[in-house]
Amino acid sequence: MMGLTLNVMHMGMLSALVILTLGSIGSFKNSKLGFYGTIIALVIAFSAITITVSAAHFLSYGIFILAIAIINLVSLEAIKSEIKGVDYGLVGLMALATMYIFNTSEFALVLAALVLVSVPTYILVMIREGGANVEVGIKYITFMVLATVLFLIGAIMLVYTKSAFDGSLYVLGYVMLVLGLCLEVGVAPLHEWVPDVFSSADPIPISIIASLAKIVPFIAALWILVYTSSDLTLSITLFTAVIAAISMFVGNIGALTSKELGRVLGYSTVANMGYILSCFVVVAEPKFIYLALTGGLLMLFANAAGKIGFFNAIKGGGAYSPLMYLLAFSFIGVPPLMGFWGKLFILLSLAKMEYFWLVAIVVINSAISIPYYVRLATELGVEWKPNLTNFICLAAVVMVLVTVFLLPVEWFYSTMEVIAQTVGIAI
């Protein structure tokens, strides 16, 4: 029976991959083929996973991923790249890996998912209308390679200590993994590439890098850290807490004092990644992981929706003003928008771990961030026009508004509880 269920999921994933590939090849003839092929592949993978694992568990996570991926795909319409069609396939590949990562208990597959999400962005970042943005690409890839290497070596060292424990090796592995993660997603003080790349690359691919690409690294890192946690974990989490705090301040102050909108969003990413990294302090206490997962993921989704909306607005020369304000308020953390719930659960997980100083820093930083988000909304807000930009922003706003009804939050929350338990059982 077990073998059969695995097969359904794997069959689904495999056929999704095949359709992706065929769609990408077909797109040389007609770019529409790539788009529809990707959509079909994602739906097949989503259904296959939903059928295989207990439906409700995956559904709440999967739907958000699917939504983000589809919005990303649609937003690619706004740009005429040289690899039109293939770019859909790349985004589809990232989405498949992001969907898959919660449904495996294989260490190797977790690392594979990370690489699968990371590598397509190397190509995406260079997309530009007419030619390739090589300078940005080199800047980005240099750090991504370093990040992936650090992450993988750190992960392997940690897993090694699982079977033959060595304190100093554990600490080294932990630090390497976290530094790899920081470089990958852009946490200060290893964030140098972020403002430059975010401001000089095309907004559309950046909106993908800032949304879909951020999810897997966090889940992978959390997965590995929980999986390998030891007696030393409780004391080493201070390291992530300090880095997270630095990242919040650097991000928010940087954003507050930057003029260029892309740069502001880059620093905003640095700050947001700081918030999410801060909930890593729970890895020592498996019973609170569901709080961190809920907070971290809701924050990642809120960040994704906001970044997609703002970057598309930059590309389209502004979007409908109320939509921009709603996204800004979500970032600030105004209840009952999604950003509020993300921050709330992050704060709850910090409070449970008695990291009260970090709670204070998160709250102070939320306050610091208010002016620049409002400024973004003011500068990007324009009159209503029925165009692609507004459509995409509307979709993003619907996402952050889902949590206006308490039900989705509770649903998500209980799902994360179950997932945390399964992760705990798997360990």
Added chain:
Amino acid sequence: MIIDDWLVFLLLFLAPVLSSIPIALVYKSDKWTEKLPYLSVFGIFISVLMSLYIFTSFPENQQYAYTWIPDLGINFVLITDYLSCYMGVITAVIAFFIAIYGLDYMKGDYRPSWYWFFFNLFTASMLLVVYSDNLFLLFVGWEGLGAASWGLIGHWFRDDDEIAYVGVPKRKVGPLELSWPPSFGGWRAISTIRFGDVPMFLAIAAIWVLAGNLNISEINWETLFLNIGAAGTIILLVCFLMGLFTKSAQVPFSEWLMTAMTGPTTVSALLHSATMVAAGAFVFIKISWYIKPWELHHVPGLEIVYIIALFIGLISGLYGALAGSGMLERKVLLAASTMSSIGLMFAVGAASFWIHEEIAGINLALLVAFWYMAVHAFAKASLFLVSGHLIHATHSRFSCGGFEFGKRMKIPFIVTIIATTFLVGIPPLTAYWVKSAMDKSMEILWHEHHMLLPIILLILTSLIYSAIMARFLSLNFVRGEKPEHEHLEGGGLMKLGYTMMVSVLFILLYLIFTNAETKGFVDAGYASVSFAVGAGALIAYVIAVYVPRLKVFSRVPGTFFNDRMYLPFLNDYIMPKTGFFISRIVQNYGNRGIDGFFNTRVIPGLFGIISKGIRAIQTGYLKSYVKIVLGLVMVFLIVESLWGLGL
């Protein structure tokens, strides 16, 4: 019981408020605002019925509790003790009579909606104060009184009619103009009251923290006071009393009451008899009723509190009477006399500390204070209503009207004679018996506790008080100047209002002779000292009727008294100047120091430095980024490795 007790209370409190909401909503329609006052009066009538029903059918000393915020001891706790049963009826009946009078008096006013809404809110708030056992609930009613008094005193907020002013326009003494328009009157009232309400609120909070209970009848006052010691007791009770003294306009917080006369006369009547100023004295009697200070002589500090209350009351009594002796404005003269009366209520209420004598299980001093409040309420309300009618009839707020005028205004003339003689303690009229018991209380203080001053102050006050009441009668109906305008027609409902009001004094006289607990009053009335004081009051009364004004005294001390011994300077000059001084210090040093230094220098400075640092990193060159990142990674790894090795 025919109806549920909670329904009775609900109707009692809500009927006045709900019945005045329609008129508040249709404030733009002249047609409706002419008719709807009848509905508002009907709402108060329901309260009268309910209060009478409670008085006759509810068991005495029963507590009715409905939970609200039990975790904080804040609940709807109502009590039907002796005080609240009587006071509830007094409040509702007086408000009802005044409301009937108001139907006539307020006809053609420019904002009847405002008036009736606040008038009814005023009544409902006082009823809440009267019946509540819970201090927080009482405070809710208390604040309702404050808000409504502000609304009503400043009712004629346009300040466009000189007849609503207090003081002679443009009369300047030093830097101050001793003349106050209605809007300023309202402000003076609310600002003075707030000054006392804040410490009172803190005291209530402290009582909750220290006693764990807010129900006046349930708090173990003895343990509470013993736990906090002498200093604690004094601070706690003085904070509490601050609310009462300001509300009751005792010295030195009396100024607002004098300029409260800028409101419509109906408001003055209600304010002075059964609500507001009476509320302070009432609450004082009520808490003393449950504190039972005469049993707590071993509690350190309590005696000092009662001495403070005693002398503030006596001094206010004398001050009010003296100030009234120099006044010519009808309502302000009455206001000064009210302050004097309320002072006596405080004084004799405070005397309960030293008086053990009980009649029918009730402390003599508290009973006297309460009965004096009742008699005073009806008499003073009648006088205010009469003076309102006189202001309409003569178009002047200054006393005027000779005997000819009096003969043409028979009913007001007679009502004034009854109200004044029944109030000042002329034997054998109503107040005489109550005043006799008051004399007796102060005599006990003198004989048993060697305090001579209280009885001297009391007798002095009583004599002057009698004289100023007679003066009011004389200046308006007997020996006053001929009025410039006379407008004597109409006013049927006004006459009905004050006639009904004054007739209650006869009922009270009857009650004094028939009630068991007031038997002591009658006994005291036969004592020689009491009789002597009564005779003195009569003589003072007759003389003052005959000679209401002495030319010799009209400048000094007449003007001095009329200017309320320059107490307005405290209110309008010293306090604001002090406030401005403090605010200037805070502005110049506090704000510039904290805000200026911290918020405009330190934090922005730090932001600037950090942000400069953050931006300095972004050179745009991959080369330098790689250096930074690799360097940082190496540093982290080395540090953590060393830390890891150390493990």
